[in-house]
Amino acid sequence: MANDLAERLRLAYQARSALHEDPQTTAYRLFHGYGEGGPALAVDRFGDVAIIENRGSTAEEVDIAMQVLGKAEPFSCIVLKERGKEPRALLGVLPSEPSAVLEEGLSYWVETWAPRNPGLYLDARPARNWLRANSSGRRVLNLFSYAGSLGVAAMAGGAKGVIHCDTQKRALLRCQENHRLNGQRTDARDQERMDVVKMLRKASEKGRKFGGVIVDPPPPSASTASNCSAMTPTSLAPAISPLVEPGGWVLCFFHHDARSWDELEEEMGKALGRRAVSMWRGRSGSDFPESSAERDLRLSALRIA
Ligand SMILES: C[S@@+](CC[C@H](N)C(=O)[O-])C[C@H]1O[C@@H](n2cnc3c(N)ncnc32)[C@H](O)[C@@H]1O
Structure with a gap:
């Protein structure tokens, strides 16, 4: 069993050789337990820090992960995160200052000691790439922005501007810092600190229009935990629809x-109440091999006529 896990970790490391060799990308998943034969472990790289997330593996299994990682890469720190416990360093000293990581040449601040996400959702890399290729000349609305990585990618792709909406002050500050880190213009007026439903209503009353709207609500488990009723792209579609200019797109995170992908897009189209054509489908990157379709993140961009 121990040998098996060590072998799977090594195979996973080898499978990411293109990412290891890309000097423009220093943040990605090294081991995705769900799809790579170790359901209770996930390992991420954020620059020279590795984070092991243990969701129920034994101490021996965590130790194996640490040994394999230590041999594969000269990490300055290996952090262990376990539910209900403070993150701790298994190797080196737990960082206490944000550090910048790279993804396809764009930079993002991360807090590798944070108990939850460090500031960059690694599974959204394909969405960021799509935004970079499809935002030119558009005003983009980033709903549930968190630290704003999707907006940074849109700006890098030539967006005229990005409005971020989130309830967390800290997340919105990080949006500004991430824009600045990439030499992008940013303004306090580009941050809407309020509930998404309220923001959409106010924007509609003011007749605001966008060439692109990003809808990435917290996954159902996260919203249940924070006691909010689960919001989905479909439930928000009627409020989003009046804000999208003709020819604009809506990028949905399911x-x-x-439900099947066809069903999700059909229901989203109906809920928008306008003619909507699927223009792109995406999933997480190859560093997130999934074993079950329902677990997959599915990304759909719909163009509104
Ligand atoms: C999963 S994160 C979004 C990730 C982000 N799109 C990214 O790619 O980095 C969810 C975010 O939604 C925010 N949020 C949750 N409920 C909200 C609401 N009702 N209105 C506005 N923001 C909300 C949280 O504060 C959190 O920052």
């Missing part, structure tokens, strides 16, 4: 949904 998390943990048992």
Whole structure:
């Protein structure tokens, strides 16, 4: 069993050789337990820090992961995160200052000691790439912005501007810092600190229009934990629809949904109440090999006529 896990970790490391060799990308998943034969472990690289997330593996299994990682890469720190416990360093000293990582040449601040996400959702890399290729000349609305990585990618792709909406002050500050880190213009007026539903209503009353709207609500488990009723791209579609200019797109993140992709897009189209054509479908990157379709993140961009 121990040998098996060590071998799977090594195979996973080898499978990411293109990422290891890319000097423009220093943040990605090194081991995705769900799809790579170790359901209770995930390992991420953020620059020279590795984070092991243990969701129920034994101490021996965590030790194996540390040994394999230590041999594969000269990490300055290996952090262990376990539910209900403070993150701790298994190797080196737990960082206490944000550090910048790279993804396809763009930079993002991360807090590798944070108990939750360090500031960059690694599974959204394909969405960031799509935004970079499809935002030129558009005003983009980033709903549930968190630290703003999707907006940074849109600006890098030539967006005229990005409005971020999130309830967390800290997340919105990080949006500004991430724009600045990439030499992008940013303004306090580009941050809407309020509930998405309220923001959409106010924007509609003011007749605001966008060439692109990003809808990435927290996955159902996260919203249940924070006591909010689960919001989905489909439930928000009627409020988003009046804000999209003709020819604009809506980029939807469908998390943990048992419905087929066709069903999701059809329902989204109906809920928007306008003619909507699917223009792109994406998933997480190759560093997130999934074993079950329902677990997959599915990304759909719909163009509104
Ligand atoms: C999963 S993160 C979004 C990730 C982000 N799109 C990215 O790619 O980095 C969810 C975010 O939604 C925010 N949020 C949750 N409920 C919200 C609401 N009702 N209105 C506005 N923001 C909300 C949280 O504060 C959190 O920052």
